[in-house]
Amino acid sequence: MTATAEPRDRSAGRIEDRLLRGIRVSILAVTVTVQFGLCLTALVGNIDRYRPLWLEVASFVLLAGVAAAAAAFLVRGGRIPIAARSAGATLVLLAAGAASLAAPPGNHLDPAHWHFGLVGWYGVLLLFDLPWVFLTAFLAVLLAPAVAKAVVPDVPEPETWAAMAVSAVSVYGFQLALGLLVRGVQRIAARASAAAAEEEGIRTEEAVAEHMHGDHRQRYVALLSTTIPLLAGLGYGSLDPSDPETRRRCAQEAARMRRLFAEGDNVSDRLAHELRAVIEVAERNGVAVRFAARGEPRYVPKEVRRDLIDPVSAVLAAAVSTARVTVVRTPERVRVSAVGDAPGRACPEYESGHVEVEHVVTEDRLWVEAVWRRTMPSRWR
Amino acid sequence: MAADDAITVAVIDDHPVVLAGVEHWYSTADPPIEVVASGATAETAWTRPGDSAAVVVLDLQLSGSRLAYDDLRCLVDAGRQVIVYTMRDDERTALTCLDIGAFTYLTKAEGEDHLVAATVAAARDLPYTPPALAGAFGANTATERPRLSVREEEVLIEWFQCESKELVAERLGITPRTVNTYLDRVRIKYASVGREARTKAKLVARAIQDGLIQVDDL
Structure with a gap:
């Protein structure tokens, strides 16, 4: 602005x-x-x-x-x-x-x-x-x-x-x-x-308001495909709130919504800020999360941030009691990782349009890493 | 007094609860580790009986706002093996401690899993790289950093991310032992750069003796 x-x-x-x-x-x-x-x-x-x-x-x-x-x-x-x-x-x-x-x-x-x-x-x-x-x-x-x-x-x-x-x-x-x-x-x-x-100030404010409105609509669309069916399922009784799978989905959607709210905040390290928002939700659900970051904060476009954080929300929603979330930023790559104790869980679903996601599933743990390679336009550097 | 074969440790931390917790972990360790002195200031490591301890565990944030880099430097210059044990979890602090000549850098969140093993390694001059420190190595972009291979960097970051050598090994298709070798080689490379210290030299000498690294690699 x-x-x-x-x-x-x-x-x-x-x-x-x-x-x-x-x-x-x-x-x-x-x-x-x-x-x-x-x-x-x-x-x-x-x-x-x-x-x-x-x-x-x-x-x-x-x-x-x-x-x-x-x-x-x-x-x-x-x-x-x-x-x-x-x-x-x-x-x-x-x-x-x-x-x-x-x-x-x-x-x-x-x-x-x-x-x-x-x-x-x-x-x-x-x-x-x-x-x-x-x-x-x-x-x-x-x-x-x-x-x-x-x-x-x-x-x-x-x-x-x-x-x-x-x-x-x-x-x-x-x-x-x-x-x-x-x-x-x-x-x-x-x-x-x-x-x-x-007059220019007013025009700028109008443009900002319009942009924010567009943003809100986009976020609503982002929730439409996942949150709305879940809420509808709960509302119509086709989903059972006592089912662990339903609860896991609820936790994941809550984290996703919390992240979308955090997108509007004005902070210097947006990626870490939005990760903390997701972590906060997991902690409220009783998962002890340790977060650590390495490397200087760098600019990451919004849609990439979403794709980097989505796998983290998925792991945190699946975790039973403890998880570790890390972000490592080097000049070439931004790597976000989450490890959680999630015995017997298959790899969860997540969006990954702009990033590469790899996962390791063992008997008792689930580890997902999302990597964004900063090879795209120079203005993002 | 300490048993003949026990590793002796002096613990410096201004929180009594931390001192009690650390002493408890050591009391159940194998091989036996004995805390011969503990206190809130660096004097603990300079006066009897702490002056004879093989390993010093030092909290960086003793009462006062400044970090205890000076205390660390004095202890290192006297040839002491110092494990920095701190609440701070950022790469600049970790790299500074390593450059001064700390044996290793442990965050308090990692204490339960790593303090005992790090102490044993310190007493034997074997490298020890906990995840927080590995992350600092992996994200270090300073010009004077040692040159690392792609694999070494990958192991550092993955170890930082998951804190499990088994998971790193599974993901990279290597054995946990090989993961250790990569971590140790990086630690030795870091010991051979920056400020000179006897503790670093001992670490490098031991690694060359054990065949972990060749002189040419440094």
Whole structure:
């Protein structure tokens, strides 16, 4: 069950991952286009006005570096780790400060202040899926050097203030609004993923229930040929409960049913578990059973387990007072054996479709061994 | 004191009932076996009169949760013949005891049928392989295990399964004596691998003297 549910969960989570990655790639594309399409022209056009020029160029290169690193993360895994994001945001702030410092005096309406419209995009790229205060604080911090630059050395006229405000609000307001919008979309995607996962869980449960129902029917069929005639015989009086043979058949059917119930249990060593279930029934009938296992537990398919255990139930049902049950597991074979004191008994009947069964009958003992050779499909190993 | 020809035994087990049961089995044994000392700790085998016992029967789970491998190792290093007699029925414990140099490994469920015979064999340096130990040999997949023939493996597993040499003999169409020979040869092969111990060397030497196995087979 877990083997099938796990990849499904991953596919549900992937919707959100893919959406986030798509958003990041788009924002990165916008950022890079703005930087190289618009800002680079502005930088080159005003190249004589920066003091010092290298600081302005360095901040441009630093921003491009952050974009390149983000691109690398997106190509590799689709996610940018938090540590890398905070480092990136810090570098962007530094670059904005540096670019502002080296830019000519005046306000951001001057095209030489190319960085003013650009750095906010980096904020959206790095911070959009964190709580909105991060992006808001980031954009607010970016405004500070721009305002400082605008009031030194001369405080501008009210008309200039108004123009600056309109520009700042339209640029940063747009970026903030976009950041919030994207975050909203992401939340919806997360809810959709959760709903999909839940639906898949329900579907898995349904499949499991269906499988179990099929299993129960199969078990009923397994009992149909042997248990039902016995019960019918007892019911109609054609079988005598005081007859030792009837009792032996009852014991064998009880063991078979107990084993079928044990098949549903979730244990690591199923073969030993189901053998113990059969042994338990024999012990209740007064047979002292000693059980021993050797070798590492290995996977044995259900139908093979049935065939391995059936001869054991037969011997235990025939045993009078003592029996020994063993299981030996080697890389090539799984061997299950039962020896019981059963004087004067012929070899009992059992199913043996998938296994080889050998028996030794002496005057006072009955020994049956069932062997499964693990030569079949490699997935069973 | 022990009769001159009696085999002397020191029994170490922390359950008085087990000690009483073991002493009872020995008291009716033939040849005579005398329990010269019994107690709950390994000291029994190191102090008089237990220090002179020809065979030591050691329970692996003395008071405390750790298995008494250290006690076993010390006794083996002193050249004592030790029969490990334990509740534990798993191959790893059995193989570890054999590797340390125990003479044989018996589960308590097997005690009634095998303890007396194992003690006699121990006193005479003759191999003895009870079913639980045979199962451990047969299912052993470790790389350093000795190389066994197909027949030897078959005898080991069938002896483990049915605990009757007659049944094994009948199934394989051989005599019970031959079943014994196969079991003994495997035991000698195991004595010649792993950790060196004087008790193992004595077992191998005796087997070669008796013609049970050739030096080339090892």
